[in-house]
Amino acid sequence: xxxxxxxxxxxxxxxxxxxxxxxxxxxxxxxxxxxxxxxxxxxxxxxxxxxxxxxxxxxxxxxxxxxxxxxxxxxxxxxxxxxxxxxxxxxxxxxxxxxxxxxxxxxxxxxxxxxxxxxxxxxxxxxxxxxxxxxxxxxxxxxxxxxxxxxxxxxxxxxxxxxxxxxxxxxxxxxxxxxxxxxxxxxxxxxxxxxxxxxxxxxxxxxxxxxxxxxxxxxxxxxxxxxxxxxxxxxxxxxxxxxxxxxxxxxxxxxxxxxxxxxxxxxxxxxxxxxxxxxxxxxxxxxxxxxxxxxxxxxxxxxxxxxxxxxxxxxxxxxxxxxxxxxxxxxxxxxxxxxxxxxxxxxxxxxxxxxxxxxxxxxxxxxxxxxxxxxxxxxxxxxxxxxxxxxxxxxxxxxxxxxxxxxxxxxxxxxxxxxxxxxxxxxxxxxxxxxxxxxxxxxxxxxxxxxxxxxxxxxxxxxxxxxxxxxxxxxxxxxxxxxxxx
Numbered sequence: 001x002x003x004x005x006x007x008x009x010x011x012x013x014x015x016x017x018x019x020x021x022x023x024x025x026x027x028x029x030x031x032x033x034x035x036x037x038x039x040x041x042x043x044x045x046x047x048x049x050x051x052x053x054x055x056x057x058x059x060x061x062x063x064x065x066x067x068x069x070x071x072x073x074x075x076x077x078x079x080x081x082x083x084x085x086x087x088x089x090x091x092x093x094x095x096x097x098x099x100x101x102x103x104x105x106x107x108x109x110x111x112x113x114x115x116x117x118x119x120x121x122x123x124x125x126x127x128x129x130x131x132x133x134x135x136x137x138x139x140x141x142x143x144x145x146x147x148x149x150x151x152x153x154x155x156x157x158x159x160x161x162x163x164x165x166x167x168x169x170x171x172x173x174x175x176x177x178x179x180x181x182x183x184x185x186x187x188x189x190x191x192x193x194x195x196x197x198x199x200x201x202x203x204x205x206x207x208x209x210x211x212x213x214x215x216x217x218x219x220x221x222x223x224x225x226x227x228x229x230x231x232x233x234x235x236x237x238x239x240x241x242x243x244x245x246x247x248x249x250x251x252x253x254x255x256x257x258x259x260x261x262x263x264x265x266x267x268x269x270x271x272x273x274x275x276x277x278x279x280x281x282x283x284x285x286x287x288x289x290x291x292x293x294x295x296x297x298x299x300x301x302x303x304x305x306x307x308x309x310x311x312x313x314x315x316x317x318x319x320x321x322x323x324x325x326x327x328x329x330x331x332x333x334x335x336x337x338x339x340x341x342x343x344x345x346x347x348x349x350x351x352x353x354x355x356x357x358x359x360x361x362x363x364x365x366x367x368x369x370x371x372x373x374x375x376x377x378x379x380x381x382x383x384x385x386x387x388x389x390x391x392x393x394x395x396x397x398x399x400x401x402x403x404x405x406x407x408x409x410x411x412x413x414x415x416x417x418x419x420x421x422x423x424x425x426x427x428x429x430x431x432x433x434x435x436x437x438x439x440x441x442x443x444x445x446x447x448x449x450x451x452x453x454x455x456x457x458x459x460x461x462x463x464x465x466x467x468x469x470x471x472x473x474x475x476x477x478x479x480x481x482x483x484x485x486x
Contacts, residue, residue: 020128025116028123029103035145048143049177052151055129055138059151059158060165060181063093064319066312067178069169069210070189070223072360073305076297076337077189078168080309083296084331085164085316086111088323093157093165095150095178100339100464101471107153109160122152122159146170150177164321172199174212185315186213187221187308191229192359197385207232219315220244223308245315247307276343277371279303283332286314288325296334298341300370301363306332339463341367344470347450349374352467354460356382361391364457368398372455377448379440379466381405382458384413388421395457396426401447403432405440409461437462437469 023031053060066081068074075096082094091110099105107114114122126148133139143151150170157165167178173188191207199206207229214220214236222233222244237244273279277298283290295302310328317323341364344350351372355364368376378399382388396402404418413421415433422431432447434440444454456466 020124022124023120023127025120028120028127031123031127032103032145032148035142035148045175046177046180048139048141049147049150049180051133051138052126052130052143052147053154053180055133056126056151056155057158059154062158063162063165064185064316064321065165065167065181065183066185066187066316067167067169067173067181067183067213068187068189068308068312069173069176069213070187071192071194071206071210071357072363073189073223073301073308074168074187076302076305076335076340077187077308077312078166079337080297080306080332080335081312082108082111082166082331083335084309084313084323084328085166085321087330087334088321088327090321090323091161091163093153093160093162095153095157095165096168097146097149097170098460098464100460101468103149106149107156109156109162114156118156119152122155123148126151126155144177147177150180154181164316169210169213172206172209172212174209176213179213182215183213183218184319185219185221185312186215187223187312188213188225188233189223189305189308190359191225192357193387194357194359203228204232208236211236214240214242214244216240216242218242219318221247221308221311221315223247223304224249245311247304247311273371275371277341277367281306283310283329285310285325285328286317290325290329293329293332295332297337298371299363299367301366339460339467346454348377348445348448348452348454351453351455352463353455353457354463355391355395355457356386356459358387358390358394361394361457364455365394365398368455372453375400375449375452377444377452377454378402379405379434379437379444379454379456379462380418380458381407381437381440381462382413382418383409383411383461384417385411386413386459388413388418389423391458392421393423396423399430399455400452401430401432402426403434403440403443405434405437405462407437407459407462407465412459412461437466441466441469 068078078096082092085092094108097106104113104119130143167181169176169178188210199209203226211233220242224247278294279300280292280294281303283293295306313323313328339352339354342352353364355361376399380402404415406415432443434443448454456463
């Protein structure tokens with residue numbers, strides 16, 4: 001619950017008075033897909049979203065917002081903050097991307113995905129409004145897929161009377177449609193090289209795009225960054241005359257426990273983790289200290305994301321939201337994020353991770369080195385615009401066998417492109433090819449012992465499509481879906 005006076009909730013106004021023809025869920029999904037592939041039809045800019053939201057009654061002005069940008073960890077940070085706030089009794093709206101199996105995963109209200117019927121209804125309203133705005137000259141063109149879905153999410157949050165929206169930036173920040181919500185609190189998680197064709201070919205250029213979510217009077221939480229990126233972010237903070245809340249290097253705030261190390265003023269990683277890779281940390285908030293908190297999300301990298309989520313929660317508390325230390329602990333311990341170091345039981349066991357750039361591939365490799373002892377069969381597929389050779393050099397040496405798979409996606413790397421990325425010193429006899437995910441799974445089951453592990457990685461699209469294939473094996477027929485492309 002929150003202590004400050006809640007903003008008055010009004011029904012968002014409709015731009016059009018004519019009767020709206022409501023689509024079914026399948027029709028609404030087909031309409032959104034007709035706008036162009038999510039990352040091939042990118043049109044960065046805020047004007048379309050701002051005018052669309054205005055015509056919908058400015059739904060984003062009915063609640064407080066937190067916006068999270070960054071290359072890696074922004075989704076994990078968002079789900080941890082959402083978990084913390086729900087544990088505190090705050091009614092939340094969570095907007096994330098991409099999705100794994102159903103587009104409804106992107107919009108959650110108080111921990112529950114939006115229903116297919118509600119999603120279709122809101123899509124119908126946004127579509128009708130956008131189609132009126134174009135001929136009247138308010139919009140140059142129809143909003144993109146992501147602009148539509150952002151508006152759908154914000155409209156859903158207003159109608160559900162959420163107290164707080166947590167918005168994961170889609171791409172960059174300066175011109176991303178989530179920035180149109182004007183969040184009062186912002187965060188930037190670790191920045192790395194990715195999406196260079198849109199954001200720039202240096203860390204400094206990418207950081208500039210993401211730092212643009214910082215505005216005068218916002219509270220800004222900044223995760224540890226490479227020096228080149230941090231310099232740009234601090235310059236933007238200075239320009240906006242705000243003092244950022246900096247999360248130090250993980251090695252200084254969560255140091256390995258040792259009798260020779262002093263930790264009087266800092267939290268630390270305890271000398272243990274759960275068998276499946278959940279790190280246990282000592283958590284110090286502004287008014288309480290917990291000796292042992294086991295993160296709900298796996299991997300040592302999640303400690304940084306948890307630190308950002310805790311700092312965001314404390315910023316919310318300063319703005320009047322009641323968030324106890326117990327809610328912080330509970331939220332961090334119970335957060336979930338499918339497709340990110342997610343185990344499915346076997347035999348053989350399966351591990352899904354959407355590592356899609358060299359930095360996240362390094363995180364996955366660290367996890368495999370520390371927590372996976374069984375032989376690994378790696379199913380790998382990725383987008384052709386990624387640093388494939390660098391990712392392969394990091395991950396493939398850890399595998400006993402690698403299965404390269406084609407993907408039904410216009411951005412997907414071909415088998416030939418994936419083969420060219422295989423390290424020269426990797427035994428070619430252990431490289432297999434599959435033209436489909438179904439075939440990749442068949443090969444993996446044939447060559448993986450019951451005590452082995454099948455690891456699916458390279459793209460969140462691959463993770464989602466693989467999980468959907470497994471779902472269809474057990475529950476045919478499956479619902480109509482559209483899977484992501486990251």
